[in-house]
Amino acid sequence: MSNYLDDAPCYLISTVVKRSGVKADLIRAWERRYQAVTPSRTDGGHRVYSDQDIVRLKLLKQATTEGHSIGQIAQLSFDELQKLLQPDQHTPPSRASATTSDHRYLAESYIEKCYTAMMVFDARAIESHFENAVVELGAQVFMESLLTPLLTRMGEDWKSGTLRPSHEHMTTSVIRSMVYILRSNYTPASNAPRLIISTPIGQQHELGALIAALIAEFKGWRITYLGPDLPAEEIAFAVKSSNANAVALSITISTEDHIIPKEIRRLKKLIGRDVTLIVGGSAAGEYKAVLDEVGALRSDSCDDFKQMLDDLSLQFQAPTPLKILSA
Template sequence: MELHHPIRAVARMTGIAVDTLRAWERRYGTVVPARGRRGRQYSDADVQRLRLLRTAVSMGHSIGQAASLTDTQLRRLIQRADEIGLDAVSMRNPQARREPSAILEPVLAAVDAMDYGECKRHMGRLAALMSPGELVHQVVLPLMHVIGERWHDGELSVAQEHMASALMRDLLGSLLRLYVPAPAAASVLLTTPSGELHEFGILAAAMLAAANGLSVFYLGPNLPAGEIVAAARRISTDVVVLGLSGDLWRRSVPQIQRIARDLPDHIELWIGGNIEAIRRSRLAPERVILLADFQALESRLSRLLIARRGSASSAAQRWKITE
């Protein structure tokens, strides 16, 4: 008997937001899932096709064009792109970019219009409908990607990019008020080094940490190395997470080296961003943990939570024995 998957499981397996899956099916007939008592039920073949479509769209093809192709044609299209390199595809086609999902369109329209109130209203509605994890993966990260691309291509002004960052800070504040960590929760300090002004990535990381029940200290971007170390010592955090963007990481290396040198040994140092370039350069201190993506971040956060619970359980057991 073939296994079928509900729409939320398919969203996780394919990386396509639930609303986008529904929109693709309604507008383009991408797949035709079975209907059961619990809603849409997707076959393994449906999941495989959706993964192919997502890859094609990420290469710059419109979903309307990709949906008209068979699975075999999609595989050939992706294979040809692999043979010449995705960078070459992007260079030949400056418009190649990830198509924003339908749920982001009102937010992006409000950013274009510099309408902060409308942005906040739409984001508040999405936050009320989604879990924090869904909000980060289906809204915040795709929004960060699209706004970053548009800013890089000159389609958004610095003011619009700053407005979007302010919106994310407000959203983070709401999450921190909503998800109060337990008194003994592990703590994470998040910031970017001096000169690193882009904070979308580190904001998203802070939201994930808050959603996972950790105590979050978000200090914003552009913080000198000495201040980062002093803050980490003062609050006795478990982890310092630094965000780096694009090709600017080289100028942050001396600061990273200083932070790694001066942080107490019990405080871990994690870095996310352009880590492949950092890894190849071999300039990062040995104690630094490089995070390839947000999935790697969540894996580390889970380990931290498990370790803290284990420590708390051991302490409680010792207390019982003492009594």
């Protein structure tokens, strides 16, 4: 039918265990009892799995944890399995307010679902899961207990090679879309401080910047999100044009060259001392020297960033005394 001259199936069972999350004994049991997957063999008899097999196992695992019987679904086709996991027609029982531990549990189950959907590139499903989660958890908890852990996990899997660039690309584009939904409930005051968000040139991972944008939205700032990978001039130009009060940059990968420090120096010079520069992200620590040199703020965590925003809010909004939460 199809000529698989390409990446021939080449994963040993230990790899499959790591990627699919199904234990080795169980994988073999599923094969023995229901022919759930039919890996080829080496000359010596070791099982050899393909990418599709891994995806299939991930789907099966998700389906079983949702209560389906493995014996009944083991032989379903890829499409049928995916349909089984579609988060569409669903009658969620009326729910009283959940506790924190409930939240955590719910968030974890959502993370699993999202991960499974991500592996089969089902953007729709990810969106649906996100939507449901936002409704069920609330935007704040959604971000803290679902989105942040999810991205952390993605970062780890990225480093370990489990995750491919295409996964990250797709998930990024889904989350970008969601930013709109999440923040549409928050209408910042017309005198709220303005923040420009981007990543320096060479930094193409924008998930951290997106999170920052969401946090700042929740804090009531007026955000202009520029997307990733911009030179200092462009960022500075946007600052001037929009009369922004601050710039937030996300740096997640440390490069050996001196581009980043150079960009930061240039940017700071261009925007002037009246505009605050904040730098965050998992690799921001590497550039501590430059940041101190130019007087930029460095945020180590989400909470850190929130605190900074609050402090800056006071500073920039000083003319208008704060009357927040007086509704």
